[in-house]
Amino acid sequence: MSGPVAVLVGPPGAGKSTVAQLLAERLGTTVRDTDADVERRAGKTVADLFYDEGEPHFRALERTAVREALAEHDGVLSLGGGAVLADETRALLAGRPVVFLDVPLADAVKRVGLDAPRPLLIVNPRQQWRELMERRRPLYTEVARAVVDTGGQRPEAVAQAVLQALGLAGASAQQ
Template sequence: MVSPRVVLIGPPGAGKTTVGQLLATRWDLPFVDTDEVVSRDRGQSISDIFVAEGEAAFRRYEEAAVRSSLNGPGVVALGGGAAVQPWAAAALADLPVVFLDVTIADASGRIGFDTSRPLLAVNPRASWTRMMNERRPAYETVARWRVDTAGRTPEQVADAIEALA
C-alpha cells in the first residue's frame, strides 16, 4: 500500500498548505489539501457548507476526503479539525504525521481571522485560543513529530520537516 510521504496537521494559520506545497515541489510529489478537496467536490466553500449543511455534514465530507488522500503518495495537509475527529487516530496511525505548532500571534498574521473560517467567525482570537487548547492533546497524540513554526519562514519549516521525514 502506498501512503503519503508526510501528513501535516495543526490549527488554522499553522502553514499546512503553504509548507505542504513547498515540500511537494521539493520532493516532486503531488500535494493534497483536504479542505480544497471537500470544497472542490461539493462545489462550494467550506464556509458555505457549514452554513447550508452544518458542521456534521462537513465532517462527513472531510472524513471521506482524508481517507482517500491517505491512500496515495504525496504530501497531505489536513484541515485543522480533521486530526481531532474520533476516526483520525486510527486513520493516521503509522503514518509520518507532523504537527505544525503555531502561536496565536503567528496564526493571526497568516490568516487574519477573517469570516472565511466558520469556527472562528465569532470573537476570532478567543475562539482560536479555545480551539487550540481543546485540539492540542489530539494533535500531539496523532503526530510523530512536532515542528514549531514560531518566527520561521515557510522554507525554514519545510527544511525542519525534511530533516525529520
C-alpha cells in the first residue's frame, strides 16, 4: 500500500502540525494537512465553514480531503482532530503508519489557547475538550499503530518518538 510515510492523528493542541513539519524535515519529504486542504478547496477557514455551512458539510469536505491525501501524498500527513469520527476514514487508515499524538488537557489548553478559533471548543472550552476526548480517544487508539504522549514534551522529542514508533528512527534526509 503506497501513501504517507506517517499519519498523525490527535485532538486540538496535540502538536500535529508542528510535529508533522519536523518529521518531514527529518525524513526529507513534504507535509500535508487535511484541514489546510479543506480550507483551500472551500476558500474559507475551518471555523468559518463550521459557522456558515455547519459541521456535517465540513465533515463531508474533510472525508474527501483525507481520502485524496491518503491516495496522493507520500510524505507526512496531519489529519484534522475530528477526521477519525468518520467510519470511512477509519477504514482508510487501517494498516497505515498512524500515530496518535495524545496530550493532557493542561498542555492542550496552553498550546491551543482558549481564545483560538476552534469551533467545537467555543463554550466552556475545558469541558468541551474533555467531552471531545471521551468520544474520540477510542477512535484515535483504534486507528493508531502507536501512541505518543506529548505532555510536557518538546516537539523535537515528540518527532523522535514518532520516528522510533514507526521504525523510521534511522531514516533521515541525509541518507
